[in-house]
Amino acid sequence: MIPGDLLTPHQIVERTQRSGCASIAYTYTEPTIFYELAYDTAALARAKGLKNVFVTNGFTSEAPLREIAPLIDAVNVDLKAFKEETYRRVSRSRLGPVLDAIRLYRSLGVWVEVTTLVIPGLNDSDQELQSIAEFICSVGVEVPWHVSRFHPAYQMSEIPPTPVATLRRAFQLGKASGLRYVYIGNVAGAEGEDTRCFNCLASLIERVGFTIRKNRIIKGSCPDCDATIDGVGMTRSEFRGSPGAARLSS
Numbered sequence: 001m002i003p004g005d006l007l008t009p010h011q012i013v014e015r016t017q018r019s020g021c022a023s024i025a026y027t028y029t030e031p032t033i034f035y036e037l038a039y040d041t042a043a044l045a046r047a048k049g050l051k052n053v054f055v056t057n058g059f060t061s062e063a064p065l066r067e068i069a070p071l072i073d074a075v076n077v078d079l080k081a082f083k084e085e086t087y088r089r090v091s092r093s094r095l096g097p098v099l100d101a102i103r104l105y106r107s108l109g110v111w112v113e114v115t116t117l118v119i120p121g122l123n124d125s126d127q128e129l130q131s132i133a134e135f136i137c138s139v140g141v142e143v144p145w146h147v148s149r150f151h152p153a154y155q156m157s158e159i160p161p162t163p164v165a166t167l168r169r170a171f172q173l174g175k176a177s178g179l180r181y182v183y184i185g186n187v188a189g190a191e192g193e194d195t196r197c198f199n200c201l202a203s204l205i206e207r208v209g210f211t212i213r214k215n216r217i218i219k220g221s222c223p224d225c226d227a228t229i230d231g232v233g234m235t236r237s238e239f240r241g242s243p244g245a246a247r248l249s250s
Contacts, residue, residue, distance in 0.1 A: 009041040013048055023073070027055035035064060042071040051232070057091075058098040065104055073232055074111040076146075077102050081116075081123040082131040090122070099135065106139050111232045115146040115185070118162045118170055129170045133177035142181070142230035145174050149186035167192070180230065199227035 007015070016024050024045050031038045031054050042052040051073040058077040079098060080091060087095040106112045114136050118124050129147075136143050147170040149162045167184045171192045174182035184192030188209060195205035195217075202224040206214040216223050220231070 009037065009044050012041050013044045013050065016045065016050060017048060021050075023051035023053055025053040025055060027053075030057055032056065032060050032064065035068075039068055039071070042068065046071050057093075058101040059091075059093050060097070060101050062100075062104065065101060066108065069105065069108040069110055072105075072110050074113065075105050076113045076115055077105070079114050079116050079132060079135075082128050082135065083123075086123060103139055106143070112139065113144045113146065115148060116170075117148045117150050118166055119150045119156070120159055120162055120166070122159075124162065124166050124170075126169065126173065129173050130177065133170075133174040133179060136174075137178050141178050143179070144181035144183060145179055146183045146185050147171060147174070147192075149184075151186065164190070195229075197222040197225060197227055197229065200225040204229065 012024065024041065026034075026038045026042075038054075045052055052071055054068075054072050054075040056075060056077055058079070077098065079102070081087060082095065084095045087093050087098075102112060102114065114132075116123070116129075116132055118129070123129075133145065136145050147167050149164070149167055150156075150159065151161050152159050164184075164187055167187065167190070171182050171184055180198035181195060182192060184190040193207045193209075194203050195207075196202065197204055200222060202216075202222055203214075204216050204222060205212060217229055221228055
């Protein structure tokens with residue numbers, strides 16, 4: 001039996017407001033699996049002034065994506081690899097529809113971020129990481145790319161953890177490709193956790209894991225060079241109690 005409480009969309013939104021959160025993230029289980037619940041909850045949340053964040057594998061048909069996109073403020077798409085063979089063998093799915101979904105979300109005005117779990121021997125070659133970075137650039141240089149460390153578990157327990165050096169290389173490849181925001185994830189105290197100004201490189205949002213230690217962005221701009229920082233335009237007060245959404249804003 002799966003632990004937890006059965007909640008209606010109204011109850012979810014009510015609890016979100018009561019806790020002081022600024023957004024709801026539909027995550028951990030692929031949100032398209034509970035699409036109807038997600039849609040109804042997102043509609044109520046939007047009416048109450050809350051933001052909605054989808055964390056998804058991106059393997060979504062065009063019709064439901066277009067239907068729910070007007071209710072979604074931000075989406076984080078898990079781009080697992082850049083080879084059709086890998087998607088078919090590991091995920092039993094296809095790469096093409098995921099790339100199409102990323103492009104479509106962006107064209108519909110949803111703030112898009114991409115996460116790649118870098119797995120040794122599967123998707124960690126310079127060529128593949130470079131291809132992913134170049135694809136994201138083609139969607140928009142402002143699209144953040146999160147390169148996350150793999151830890152062995154379940155059916156991949158024989159694969160070792162991702163070397164931090166590999167993540168740093170991915171970070172460098174992403175920046176060299178022209179991406180404004182690249183982050184290293186699943187590594188405590190990683191150098192690539194913070195948001196830096198793409199123009200003057202000043203530290204803007206200082207993070208440790210899911211904790212925001214400092215946020216220097218003022219009205220969407222860098223306080224040092226006045227460059228406009230890309231994101232959904234969340235104010236400082238909205239960062240409180242919503243660490244995941246804060247990452248999605250810049």
